[in-house]
Amino acid sequence: MKHKLIGTIFAVLFLLAFLPLPFTEGEQTMLFGWLPATLAYWWVLMVVNLVFVLWVCKSFVKHANEEEEKE
Numbered sequence: 001m002k003h004k005l006i007g008t009i010f011a012v013l014f015l016l017a018f019l020p021l022p023f024t025e026g027e028q029t030m031l032f033g034w035l036p037a038t039l040a041y042w043w044v045l046m047v048v049n050l051v052f053v054l055w056v057c058k059s060f061v062k063h064a065n066e067e068e069e070k071e
């Protein structure tokens with residue numbers, strides 16, 4: 001079950017990073033007067049990606065510990 005969820009989340013994150021969105025091309029809009037919206041988008045995407053990687057690692061370690069306890 002988790003493998004399907006991990007694959008789905010990976011696919012969504014990959015598509016969000018790979019496909020150009022309308023606000024990532026063309027004239028840059030500024031957030032707070034100094035932060036380009038494209039840069040803010042990538043920062044948010046990278047934070048979400050980091051949380052995803054940490055969750056996958058935690059899941060992997062938990063599964064390995066459960067396998068170890070069964071033996």
